[in-house]
Amino acid sequence: MIANRKIFPFFLNKNKNLLLIVILLFLLLYICYQNNFPIDNIVYAEETIIPILTYHNFTTEKGSSYKINISDFKKQMGYLAAHNYSVISLSELLEGLKNGQLPPKPVVITIDDGFKSTFTLAYPVLKKYNFPATLFLYTNFIEKNGYSLTWKEIRKMTKNNIEIGSHTLSHCNLLKYKKNENYETYLTRIRKEIFLSKEILESKIQGKVKFFAYPYGAYSSTIKDLAIQAGYEGILNANSMNNTLTADPFSLNRQIIFSQSSLNSFVQILNQRPLSASQIFPYDGIIESNQFVKIGAILEGDNYNAKTLSMKLGGAKVKFNFNPENKEISFIPSKPLIKKSYIVNITASDKNANYRRKKSWLITIK
Incomplete structure (x- = not known):
């Protein structure tokens, strides 16, 4: 004892x-x-990649550009399900960005324009996997012909995990002026495209429309401000990058899935990481047509392989210069660029893993 x-x-x-x-x-x-x-599902900003996938039209025949064969779409959705991706709605993404918490491997699905095949071909696949999606519709196209959705079909889908967003009234390029249009009449017209489309959609579906996607991915600070004034809670571009938990809800990136996208390239999109930059130039994305302006970025961090750097303007490779000391990658056009919008893409392989890193932004030649 x-x-x-x-x-x-x-x-x-x-x-x-x-x-x-x-x-x-x-x-x-x-x-x-x-x-x-659930502590097992805590995902921090630096670990989270959020692809927003964008589709347009579907077919049972051979695909072409924006029209994807439905069998390929089935394979892609099957891949997401088989590899435990968390397919979430844009509303869930918005909430996750606010509180800094999302489920593991989050992915968002969006479908643009309002083609009939969205209902007849894609919707049954989404229902099979219980995947949510957001349809970005331009209202002038609805019930226009046999290739477009009807309001009845749209309302039916909204009862089954489908959200509706605005893609304007007419799917016009919001940066372009019409003939003989001055700034005031231009501003009045694009304001109507942004505001009235939201009102029509909300009236037709009897629900709130929280998201707006720029047609052709074309935007400016003025267009963005108008969309915010209209009451949209999230705005999506077409900058072909994945998002992180630090993303701005009014500058969400989307990845367009083309008919030529193999399953391997689809997986590469899912795994793509951001290529960080402390500065992009021109900073406002606007270039006067008679200027030979340097286009590029100051990269930051050391998680990329500099030897694999590549730069494209509007999908075409350009010859660039890279300064390893200040990490500036840039090129100057040898002749004036055509007046239109271009996506600038800078990519590189990750230094330690088998995926690509990417930085993209929009420039517009006025």
Whole structure:
């Protein structure tokens, strides 16, 4: 008995810190459970890649450009399901960006324009996997002909995991002026495209329209400000990059899936990481047509392989210069560029993993 009295206090003193740790861990687990905050699913900003996939039209025949064969779409959706991707709605993404928490491997699906094949071909596949999606519709196209959706079909889909967003009234390039149009009449017209399309959609579906996608991915700060004034909570471009938890809800990037996209290239899109840049130029994305302006970026970080750097303007490779000291990658056009919008893409292989990193932005030649 004397031996036991000596051992027991010694045992308690030696292990009291361990006991306190166990109690604290138990309390932490209890708090997480009570707040529906599963610690296994915590995903931090630097670890999270959020692809927003964009489709347009579907076919049972050979695909072409924006029209994808439905069998390819089935394979892509099957891949997401088989590899445990969390397909979430844009509303869920918006909430996740606000609170900094998303499920593992999040992906968003969007479908543009309002083709009939969205309902007849793509929608059954989405229903099979219980995947949500957002349809970006331009209202002038709805019920226009046999190739377009009807309001009845749209309303039916909204009852099954489908959100509706605006793609303007007429799918016009919001940067372009019409003939003999001055700034005031231009501004009035594009304001109508942005505001009235939202009103029509909300009236037809009897629900809120929270998202806006730029037709052709063309935008400016003025267009963006108008969309925010109209009451949209999220705005999407076509800058062909994936997002992170630090993304601006009013500057969400989308990845267009073309008919030529193999399953391997689809997987590469899912795995694509951002290529960080401290500066892009021209900073406002506007270039006067008679200027020979340097186009490029100052890269940051060391998670990319500089030897694999590539630069494209509107899909065409350009000859660029790279300064390893200040990490500037840039090129100057040898002749004036055609007046239109271009996506600038800078890519490189990741330094330590088997995926690509990418930085993209829009420039417009006025």
